[in-house]
Amino acid sequence: MRKTMLRCVVGVLLSMLLAGCAREAAAPAVHFFAEGQPPTLAEWNLLRVADGRLKLNAGVVPYDLNTPLFSDYAHKLRTVWMPQGQAAQYRADQVFDFPVGTVFSKTFYYPRGPAGGDAVLRSTDEGPDLRGGGLELAKVRLIETRLLLRRKEGWVALPYVWNAEQTEARLMRGGALISLSLVAADGQRETAEYQVPDQNQCAGCHGIDMKSKALQPIGPKARHLNRDFAYDDGLNNQIARWTRTGYLRGAPAAAIAPRDANWRDPKANLDARARAYLDINCGHCHSPKGPGNTSGLWLDAATREPMRLGRCKLPIAAGKGTGDFRHDIVPGKPDESILLYRMRSDDPSVMMPELGRSVVHTEGVRLIRDWIAAQQGQCG
Structure with a gap:
């Protein structure tokens, strides 16, 4: 009886194994x-x-x-x-x-x-x-x-x-x-x-x-x-x-590799969140080598110079995209900043990014608004 039961169990297990292999194959x-x-x-x-x-x-x-x-x-x-x-x-x-x-x-x-x-x-x-x-x-x-x-x-x-x-x-x-x-x-x-x-x-x-x-x-x-x-x-x-x-x-341990912030994490540093958002959404174009390099506005992760990041920077040939504002970013004044103006627009001749969206990213706009509002200083 025990041998018979053992043969049955082995048979069932073998069938399951073969069935699994068949599915995998x-x-x-x-x-x-x-x-x-x-x-x-x-x-x-x-x-x-x-x-x-x-x-x-x-x-x-x-x-x-x-x-x-x-x-x-x-x-x-x-x-x-x-x-x-x-x-x-x-x-x-x-x-x-x-x-x-x-x-x-x-x-x-x-x-x-x-x-x-x-x-x-x-x-x-x-x-x-x-x-x-x-x-x-x-x-x-x-x-x-x-x-x-x-x-x-x-x-x-x-x-x-x-x-x-x-x-x-x-x-x-x-x-x-x-x-x-x-x-x-x-x-x-x-x-x-x-x-x-x-x-x-x-x-x-x-x-x-x-x-x-x-x-x-x-x-x-x-x-x-x-x-x-x-x-x-x-x-x-x-x-x-x-x-x-x-x-x-060739990768190092994850603990010492670079890590971007999660833009949605309210516990993370505001500047780190905003820079991560601008890097992934804008930095591939607005960089020293990208298609938007002639604008002088560089939003990739490597850029650190405040003027390149838009602070008190005058626009270059932006035309209608300026919204009649003077600077890409006015510290403490998001509603006077061209960067936020273009993010809030769904007009194809104004909006940024130019590709990949037809609606406004409300939460992204809020993040960049908070980031600009937290900046201090004045534009001459």
């Missing part, structure tokens, strides 16, 4: 295309729709940023994948040096509103909830997934737009315009004309060096990545996780 391996532009996102095998969720395939690692870029209140699922045996080289202050074959994905989505239809929630992105193995599709509306991939000749950007059924995302090289109804916590609604960029517009943010004009990643820097992430097996620092996964070499 059924998950397709990531397919890196060294050339061409596959018409569907599914061909890359980075993400898959299964069991009512958007799931990550083997080797695809999710990540998040301390302070993320604002995009019309969209939430984002960010992932990275690299070929087996390949790893990025750590850099303290720049984007890591990623190997050929690296693929980043960024899926833009919104939590669904209680009324259904086109209504989505206007809420702060606190990071993706991947408990249960992926994004629960019944609770989110998928908009697009952008890929940024490293080929031999350089980085290439590909925008894929999800269908209404959330079963497939297709390449839209010409971009798309999607009307959304954003519902705030108090029930107020706001219309957003969400723009999926065309391939040329991707250079508006990712062409961070005016000399080379080559596309580059923006987010994967030590200061943005140095934070914890809720993985399936628990909370773990991302730099440590990438190192352990084999995706990063």
